[in-house]
Amino acid sequence: MAQAQHTDTAEQNEFRAYCREWLENNHPGWPDVPLPQGALELSDPAALEWLQGWQKSAFEAGLIGCDYPSEVGGGGRENCQLIANEEMLAARTPYLPNLIGLGMAAPTVFFHARDSVKQDLLPKLFSGEEIWCQGFSEPGAGSDLANQQTFARRDGDNWVINGHKVWTTLAHFASWMILLCRTDKEDKYNGLSYFVVPIKEALGKGVTVRPLIKLTGETGFNEVLFDDLIVPDEYRLDEVGAGWKVAMTTLSHERGAGPMVTPASGGMSTKEESGVSTGSPASLIALAKTQARGGKTAADDPLLRDEIVKLIIRRQAFRQNERRARVSALTDHPMRIPLQNKLVSSELNQDVAQLAYQIQGAASSLSVADERAPDGGQWQLAYMNSFGITIAAGTNEVQRNILGERVLGLPKSK
């Protein structure tokens, strides 16, 4: 995580004022097509196009990619992405569609690609014109990510790729993929290499993308098959055999623990007045007040009240941990809080949505398709989708292994 200052620098102050003013005049409003709760479930091209328009205008205004140098299309600022994120959150803007690109591909390309590739690819990544996806997981390589079987064979200045990726979020819209694969079958870790791969232009010619349907019935992730796909060597990141090291850059950013702050917009899928903010204890309280319980409401039930307050406290603690992580004098181990980020936030969201079931009682049986569902059935959908996050980006069991091993120094489970 970037070390933020104790108080805003002059640059940050000025930038904050600029962001605030820009957002006041340029909030994009909301599209006519419905948006899914998060970008991971984007499947309607019209929704994507609208969101790409929003990302492009925010990028052109300088709110995205702020901390990257201008040579690669960034804003050339220092510690300013955090400021833009805070302002976008406050302005309750819609989420950004290119989340894999911004959160994972951009820092990886930035730290490991050759200059020409960075200059070529990053501007269109930041603007959202080109969507990115992440080809890491395979049928046999999930938590054991290094067990990659997709193979890249060298052929002069090119690589020939064959293999099978799964759970590839946004591959159906993606122009580019960050790809981890094997270049040496003899060495589990040092036999891995890392590429950026133009998949859209190769659809039907070496690349097949097939949608997978999620437990909710939504789509958003895919399987991707490579059949003799030819990729030029310039798209290799770092050395042959250094794929694992490069993947660590991707993963640390994916888990909110990398050096670059991920551009994050307000994260909203609907206007606040018309929608519920699942994950927010305040929305949970509002819901509880509408649910009848023995002449009173669920908000009067002492057991539910205790559970609601527990979640409010955990939410507050999460926020304060994020603040404390930026004060080095108040942290014993620099990665102790950053590595908790995805684990804690995903379980918190899951627990909030789960409590909404108890608050609704039997009405929680109603789906988003039933107009009598409290809050439009969004809580149930959020609960189901919350497992995406407790599983993706390294399952929370794997996160606990990492914390136990890297932070507490316990023996490795491998």
Added chain:
Amino acid sequence: MSTKQPDNFGFGEDETMLRDSARKFFTDNCGADKLHALVAGDFNPHRESECNWDRDLWRQVVELGWTAACIPERAAGIGMPRVAAVALAEEAGRVAFPSPLLATFMASFVLEACHTAAADQMLEAIAMGKPVTLAIADIAGSPEEVETDVRVGADGCLSGSVCLVQDARKCDALVVSAGSETGTGLYLVDLGAEGVEIVPDHIIDLTRDQASIRFDGAAAIEVGAPGSAKAVVEAALPAILCVLSADMVGAGEWLLQTTVEYARTRIQFDRPIGFFQAVKHPLVNVMIEIDDARSLTYNAACAADVGADHALRLARMAKSRASDMAVFSASRAVQFHGGIGFTWECYVHLFFKRQMHSQTLLGDGRHHRHLLAEELISSAA
């Protein structure tokens, strides 16, 4: 009013230096082996009530200026923010320090909120090292009802009794709430005075002492006028809850690190037991709860320092999370030490008992959540 809190929670150079010097002092002087020798001499569950502590270390603590640190300058103190007391309490918790430090901090927060000449005079004495404790809780340990059974007579003397007074036998004086026709006020009593009887409790925590105190016409100085006690205690309560939470955070960290060390070295099935996820993952959960409690505590103390309206709300959050963490860290430490963890010999029980004592003191997690629910759920739109 929303008062802006500094990004470093108010931990400037001075506060950090104070904390680091405290950690060094405790590392040099307060190993768990010494603590065990000091407080755990008698394992008989029916032993006489004890009060074991090292007065010489306390003298050094006073010389280091810890009792003066957070006393306002108007009372000849150093005038540091409450986060400094929180930092010291956390370090003290990390070694389960038997001392009147926590009690004295709490009493001084109440005295500071009195804003009377008599209170300020006692604050000066505290800055010089006088240990003072506090009696504001009812038998359930709740500090919400400042009404105790003590009455102020027409002569200004106290009669009645208070219970659950922390570290009473280590202290020279007591701040106590007492009622009269005109309302509940705050009074200062010399614990060695005529008409004051300390009746020690038999407690499980070996690192503290606790007592009921009976007054029979005991001379008292009024530090807070009748009717003022509730407001004064409420003003002091955020800081009071924070130092107690900080103690639990420190003790939790000792339990975590000690158990991690054991899990790294104890071999079973040809591997260190920390290899097994049934051990590893709960230890990570303990770490997460400690971090939550720690950040909440710093944040609440900082809010109290800048005079934020919602400081008490934040402090209740801290106490709630810290209390639950205290139970969890203590139980996992005993469990993961196996048979040795179940012995008197093993130092873990000293911290286990301190945590179980702290978690109910001044209201357990559920107590504070109940009050938070009144505020947050009943008022939310």
